[in-house]
Amino acid sequence: MNTTDLFVELIVIGVGATMWVALLVLSVFGYDWVPFDHLFALPSLLPILAITYILGIVTDRLADGLFDAIWKSNLAQQFYGQDGDDYDDRRYIYLRSERLASLLEYGRSRLRICRGWCLNTLLILVCLDLFILRQVAGTSAKVSILLFSNVALGLLIYGLWFSWRQLTVADYRKVKRQSAWLRDHGN
Numbered sequence: 788m789n790t791t792d793l794f795v796e797l798i799v800i801g802v803g804a805t806m807w808v809a810l811l812v813l814s815v816f817g818y819d820w821v822p823f824d825h826l827f828a829l830p831s832l833l834p835i836l837a838i839t840y841i842l843g844i845v846t847d848r849l850a851d852g853l854f855d856a857i858w859k860s861n862l863a864q865q866f867y868g869q870d871g872d873d874y875d876d877r878r879y880i881y882l883r884s885e886r887l888a889s890l891l892e893y894g895r896s897r898l899r900i901c902r903g904w905c906l907n908t909l910l911i912l913v914c915l916d917l918f919i920l921r922q923v924a925g926t927s928a929k930v931s932i933l934l935f936s937n938v939a940l941g942l943l944i945y946g947l948w949f950s951w952r953q954l955t956v957a958d959y960r961k962v963k964r965q966s967a968w969l970r971d972h973g974n
Contacts, residue, residue, distance in 0.1 A: 800907065806907070814914060
């Protein structure tokens with residue numbers, strides 16, 4: 788994976804983190820003070836991009852630790868004795884086949900984006916609920932928006948988690964099969 792791909796991946800993850808942080812800030816402080824007319828001018832976008840990138844790094848690391856602790860070991864054991872036993876096979880692929888390594892990295896990028904956005908969407912849901920409860924007037928409007936947003940975001944969270952799980956299983960399967968193939972064919 789080249790540096791540009793990694794940068795874009797962290798920006799994509801960071802956009803979600805920026806959304807929930809912004810919702811949290813607007814929930815607590817309201818939105819009357821926000822200079823919306825200057826917010827999307829180029830001088831404002833550069834610091835926002837930097838913050839988005841940093842939040843992407845932090846979110847990726849948090850999601851990685853959380854998902855590893857809760858789910859990854861069980862998935863790894865379907866293909867390897869324990870989590871971490873796949874590292875030798877990965878190294879072998881990276882050393883022996885640039886094309887297979889590139890395909891693995893593409894899959895892992897999608898996996899990381901799903902994992903990061905799953906965490907982001909959960910936090911967006913919590914912060915959006917807080918924003919609606921604190922900033923939206925009218926009980927009827929609050930209930931309708933809360934109901935719709937919770938169902939929609941809940942389904943998105945499940946879809947992202949399911950996608951991450953499927954991509955993780957596919958990743959382990961590919962690593963196992965591709966490293967065995969490379970060893971059998973003397974590459």
